[in-house]
Amino acid sequence: MCAASHTYQFPRPAIAVDCVVFGYSPEGLHVLLLKRGVEPFAGKWVLPGGFLHQGESGDEALKRLLLEKAGIQKIWAEQLYTFTNPARDxxxxxxxxxxxxxxxxxxxxxxxxxxxxxxxxxxxxxxxALGFDHAEILQTALDRLAAKLRWQPVGFELLPPKFTLSELQHLYETILRKSIDKRNFRKKILAMNLLDACDEQVTAGSGRPAQLYRFNAKKYKELSRQGFHFEL
Amino acid sequence: MCAASHTYQFPRPAIAVDCVVFGYSPEGLHVLLLKRGVEPFAGKWVLPGGFLHQGESGDEALKRLLLEKAGIQKIWAEQLYTFTNPARDxxxxxxxxxxxxxxxxxxxxxxxxxxxxxxxxxxxxxxxALGFDHAEILQTALDRLAAKLRWQPVGFELLPPKFTLSELQHLYETILRKSIDKRNFRKKILAMNLLDACDEQVTAGSGRPAQLYRFNAKKYKELSRQGFHFEL
DNA sequence: GCAAAAGTGTTCTTAGTACACCCATGC
DNA sequence: GCATGGGTGTACTAAGAACACTTTTGC
Structure with missing residues (x-):
């Protein structure tokens, strides 16, 4: 008996992997978009993505596609949702x-x-305006990012390794779309003991120089195993 | 130019839809499992599922499969995760x-x-022990269910329309794997004003009869729009 | 009348929120 | 010396946690 005899022998949908890549700067939250050169949706902006090759896992395809399309190598990523509406393409x-x-x-x-x-x-x-159903995908990602930011230390993935508390707070304010009291924010984040102060300060144009901090991922993993959970 | 000229023309993986169906009784949390009659994994227990047909969305396929495999019609369901490991089948x-x-x-x-x-x-x-990677899928679903129970009123989907507070509490204790103080639980859940007391009481063998409650989904939607969020 | 499960309040502790001034630097 | 952004502490409020006895029914 042929090994594949029980698999699905009818026409199969193609499988794409698309990715919402977020970047942050003091201006605000950014998404990486590509302008399509071919139909359908030629001239429209879309999310980077491509087809899943046979023998490839989703994560592998993602890694390949981000490298191909944007030269991005090391990156934090996770699966968001699978969109299956037959009319989406x-x-x-x-x-x-x-x-x-x-x-x-x-x-x-x-x-x-x-x-x-x-x-x-x-x-x-x-x-x-985005092509395909990519506006829906982007919205799903935004909702997920905001939810995730509250319960998991993912904000640090959007900042350089060393950052000031003001930068971190501004990131939270931007993504959560609300303003936060400076003293309370600092108190809470420092109380978690997940930030190590660097031996450096940085001055941003004018004003008093700010202390640089570094997120201690090791300590976070350790505490997580002990039942701690991040919340902000 | 052919409309499909830019789609992926190489061999495509098949697409399955599998579902972790949870049910609850005072004995504990149950999963619906099927024993396979064919290879691979003949004789092994697996989750109900099947192939996605062309032109079908994931949600439609799920609905069809649950009806075909288990006669289940109206049901609360949502997408869990997409498993893509090429070796999973x-x-x-x-x-x-x-x-x-x-x-x-x-x-x-x-x-x-x-x-x-x-x-x-x-x-x-x-x-x-489950066939394929279904143990991993089940574990993912269990984690998700526990997380969801805390932040969304999904527990009621596992109980009959009318239920007692003790039943509800026991469900939470089972899924969250911790015991909860009776008085605090009742205080909190009743304070949300999402449960309507029925004009009925029920007596379970021995002991004082218990008040029956009903979850008010309408009120929940209303409050949600006003920024309320469920938490337990 | 006793076994079994339902129902009920108060105190204490912890976490969250609100709020205003001084500090170090660049120009 | 002034404009700019960095840094700090306290008092109040709300939510969570701990805790034990009374009530109603079936047998």
Whole structure:
């Protein structure tokens, strides 16, 4: 008996992997978008993505695609949701396993690829119209990011390794869309003992120089195993 | 130019939809399992599932499969995670869009289907060995259920429309794996104003009869829109 | 009348919130 | 010396945790 005799022998939808890549700067939260050079949606902005190859896991495909499309190598990413609406691609049914990713720096040079004429970081708040169902995917990612930020130390993935408390607070305020009391924020985050003060200070133009901190991932893992859970 | 000219023309993985169906009784939390009648994993217990047909969304496939495999019609369900490890099925790459579902009653008669010799409710705690990567899927669903129970009123989906506070508390204790103080639990849940007392009481064998309550989904939606969020 | 489960309040502790001034630097 | 952003402490309030006895029914 053939080993594959019980698998599904009818036409199969194609499988895409798309990724919402977030980047942060003092201006606000950004998404990496590509301008399509080919139909459908030629000239429209879309999320970076591509097809899942056979023998590849979703995570592997994601890694390959981010490297191909944006030259991004090391990155925090996790699966977001799988979009299966048969009408989401006008050509034929293509299901999309969507991921979302956080980069520490927007310095990466997004390179336009084969089907892409341009790549740019766009402010989330600019609400650019997107091709396919990518607006829905982006919204799902935004909701997830805000929820995740509250319960898991993912904010640090959007900042350089060393950052000031003001930068961190501003990031939280931006993503959670609310202002936070400076003293309470500092008290709470420092009380967790997950930030190590560096031997450095940084001065940002004017004003008193700020202490730089570094997130201690090791300590976080240790505490997590002991039942601690992050909350902000 | 052919409309499909830019889609992925290479061999495509098949797409399955699998579902972790939870049911609750005073004995504990149960999962609906099927015993496979065909290779691979003939004789092993697995989660109900099947292939996604072309033109079908994941949610539609889920609905069809639950009806076919278990005669389950109205049910609370949501997408859990998509499992893509190429080795998860020994025949060929089959990605699985996993769902988890909650049923209010385990009275449904799980009917053995074409590839299935038996269907049974099994206690989660019995830790039965499962075929494919279904143990991993089940564990993911358990973690998600526990997390969700704390922040969303999903517990009611596992109870009949009318229930006592003791039943509800016991459900929380079972799924969260910790005991809860009776007075504090009642105070908190009643303070939310989401439970309507029925004009009925029920007596369970011996002991004082208990008040029956009903979850007011309408009120919950209303409050949610006003920024309220459930927490227990 | 006793076994069994339902129901009920108060105190203490902890975490959250609100709030205003001084400090170090660049120009 | 002034503009700019960094840094700090306390009092009040709300929510969570701990805790033991009375009530109603079946047998």
């Amino acid at each position: 006008p050509r034929e049914q293509i299901i999309s396993i969507a991921y979302f990713a956080l980069v520490k720096s927007m310095d990466i040079e997004p390179v336009a690829g084969r089907d892409t004429v341009e790549a740019q970081w766009k402010l989330v708040q600019s609400r650019i | 020994p025949r060929e790459q089959i990605i699985s869009i996993a769902y988890f579902a909650l049923v209010k009653s385990m009275d449904i008669e799980p009917v053995a289907g074409r590839d299935t010799v038996e269907a049974q409710w099994k206690l989660v705690q019995s830790r039965i």
